[in-house]
Each structure stands twice: as C-alpha cells, then as structure tokens.
Amino acid sequence: xTTSRWTKEQLKLAFHLYCQLPFGxxxxxxxxxxxxxxxxxRTPSAVAMKLVxxxxxxxxxxxxxxxxxxxxxxxxxxxxxxxxxxxxxxxxECLLLNATLRNEVDSESVxxxxxxxxxxxxxxxxxxxxxxxxxxxxxxxxxxxxLSSYRGRCCIxxxxxxxxxxxxxxxxxxxxKKNRLNPSNGLCLSAIHDKAFDRGLITLxxxxxxxxxxxxxxxxxxxxVNIFLPVEGRKIEMPEKFIPNLAFISHHxxxxxxxxxx
Numbered sequence: 001x002t003t004s005r006w007t008k009e010q011l012k013l014a015f016h017l018y019c020q021l022p023f024g025x026x027x028x029x030x031x032x033x034x035x036x037x038x039x040x041x042r043t044p045s046a047v048a049m050k051l052v053x054x055x056x057x058x059x060x061x062x063x064x065x066x067x068x069x070x071x072x073x074x075x076x077x078x079x080x081x082x083x084x085x086x087x088x089x090x091x092x093e094c095l096l097l098n099a100t101l102r103n104e105v106d107s108e109s110v111x112x113x114x115x116x117x118x119x120x121x122x123x124x125x126x127x128x129x130x131x132x133x134x135x136x137x138x139x140x141x142x143x144x145x146x147l148s149s150y151r152g153r154c155c156i157x158x159x160x161x162x163x164x165x166x167x168x169x170x171x172x173x174x175x176x177k178k179n180r181l182n183p184s185n186g187l188c189l190s191a192i193h194d195k196a197f198d199r200g201l202i203t204l205x206x207x208x209x210x211x212x213x214x215x216x217x218x219x220x221x222x223x224x225v226n227i228f229l230p231v232e233g234r235k236i237e238m239p240e241k242f243i244p245n246l247a248f249i250s251h252h253x254x255x256x257x258x259x260x261x262x
Contacts, residue, residue: 006050009097010040011079014047016094018054019183020144022151023061023240026051039101054080060149060243087181091141092134142181143167149239150188156210156231159190166194170248172256183242192227202228203257204249208236213258 006014017036018026027033028044033051037044053072055061057080072080083090146167153160168189171179179185189197196202201213212232216224254260 006073006075008075008079010042011050011075012083012090013040013094013097014050015054015079015083016090016141017047018051019090019241020141020148021051022148023055026055039098050076055241058241060239060241063243084182086178087183088138088177091138091181095134095137138181142183142186145181145183145242146186147188149183149186149241150237151240153188153237154190154193155188155236155239156193156234157190157227158237164191165189166191168194168197170244170252175251179245179248182245184245185248186242187236187244188239196228197252200252200256200258200260203253204236204244205253206246206249208238208244208249210234210236211253211257215258 013036017032021030021032026048028048030044030048033047034044036042037047040047053076056072057077147162147165152162152165154165159165166189168187169180169185170187171185173180176185187197193202196216201216203211203213205211210231210233212228216228217232219225
C-alpha cells in the first residue's frame with residue numbers, strides 16, 4: 001500500500017504519460033490512466049490529478065488560461081525540468097521502470113510494438129536487437145507526444161487521418177541528440193507537408209506562419225498550386241501542449257530552408 005507522498009519514479013511515469021495524452025483526456029476514466037494507477041498503486045483520480053498538476057507547468061496550457069490545478073510540488077517541477085533537459089532519458093528510463101513494475105524480463109513487451117514489428121525484431125540478436133528496440137520506443141514516444149499535442153491534426157492542412165500524419169522534427173534527428181524526443185521539437189504534419197518541410201521547401205516564421213520557398217511559388221504544378229500556395233502566410237494551428245521552440249524554428253529557417261542563402 002502506497003503512502004500519500006509520490007516517489008520520483010512514480011512522477012516520471014506520470015509525466016511520461018502526460019506527454020502522450022491530449023489535454024482533454026486527463027481524467028480518471030481514461031483507460032491509460034487507470035492502467036498506470038494500477039501499476040503504481042495509486043487511484044485513477046490521483047493519477048489524473050497529478051497529470052493536471054503537470055499541465056499547470058506547461059506554458060502552452062497556461063498561456064490559454066487553462067491553469068491546471070496550479071499546485072505542482074517541488075518534485076513535480078524537478079521531474080519536469082530534468083526531462084526537458086534530456087528527453088531520451090525520459091523515454092528509456094520509463095521503459096525500464098515499466099518493465100520492472102510489470103516484472104517483465106524482456107522490455108519489448110512495454111514498447112507497444114505491433115506483431116509485425118516484433119516479428120521483424122526477432123531476426124536480430126544481442127546489442128543490435130536492443131538498439132533497434134530502444135529506437136522504436138523513442139520513435140513511438142515522440143510520435144504520440146507530438147500527435148496528441150496537435151489533437152491528431154496536421155497543423156497546416158487540418159488533416160486528421162492518423163495513417164497520413166507524421167511527427168516531424170523541426171531540428172533534424174541527427175543534429176541535436178538532446179532534443180530528439182523533445183515534443184517542442186515536433187510538428188504534426190501530413191506526409192506531403194512533412195516531406196516539403198524536411199526538404200526545406202517550406203518553413204515557419206517566428207510568428208509560426210508558413211513560408212514557401214521560391215521554388216514552390218514559381219511552380220506551375222497543379223498540386224502545388226492547389227495545396228501549397230493557399231497556405232503561404234497562414235499561421236499553423238498551435239498545439240495544446242509543447243509550443244514549438246523558436247530556436248528550433250530559427251535553425252530550420254536559416255539552415256534548412258532552401259531560400260536561406262538567398
């Protein structure tokens with residue numbers, strides 16, 4: 001039976017879940033909250049309340065007047081700060097915490113991979129298998145965190161079919177290891193907008209407005225004319241959580257955008 005005082009490990013798991021849930025689903029009836037409550041020996045109401053405490057620390061939440069409960073503890077703030085400094089540590093440490101609490105020998109069972117992915121992983125052994133599993137865990141966390149922040153919609157087009165949505169990195173995966181899994185380094189984009197953003201054909205201003213490259217603006221391709229030209233200068237739909245970091249946006253605009261050197 002748990003005491004009333006939350007442990008740091010429990011808070012890490014709670015924050016890990018907070019990152020992956022839309023703000024509107026931070027309630028005690030959510031099956032994922034119920035599952036975590038059972039895992040750590042808390043009530044669903046207590047877990048839901050803790051997630052709302054974390055929301056009170058999120059500028060994307062508080063800037064819209066949704067203040068959360070507003071009574072986050074010093075340890076809540078410590079966990080928030082610790083994992084904003086190292087998102088990969090969050091994903092992997094919580095994987096291990098889950099595995100320990102579930103008494104699982106093989107951590108793949110908490111990676112939430114589908115059967116096809118597990119079958120593929122079974123072809124590998126030793127260190128290679130571990131590295132691939134960790135990579136999938138990281139990608140899964142980042143995708144859920146970004147898509148939930150944007151309410152499962154492309155922030156440019158409004159597309160809401162998850163099969164066609166990407167969790168796009170603003171700062172490329174290979175450039176900044178510390179922020180690979182930072183949800184503020186992500187945009188929810190349709191597959192076509194993701195490709196254009198990745199290739200530097202579109203970018204964002206510091207006001208989060210869409211900027212098109214001269215290559216796109218000069219194109220006479222019907223698809224480009226109909227899909228890309230109308231969104232120029234349009235502000236993206238802002239996320240509920242984890243506002244895009246302006247330093248990351250500036251890097252993309254000045255280093256990746258194809259017009260940066262013009």
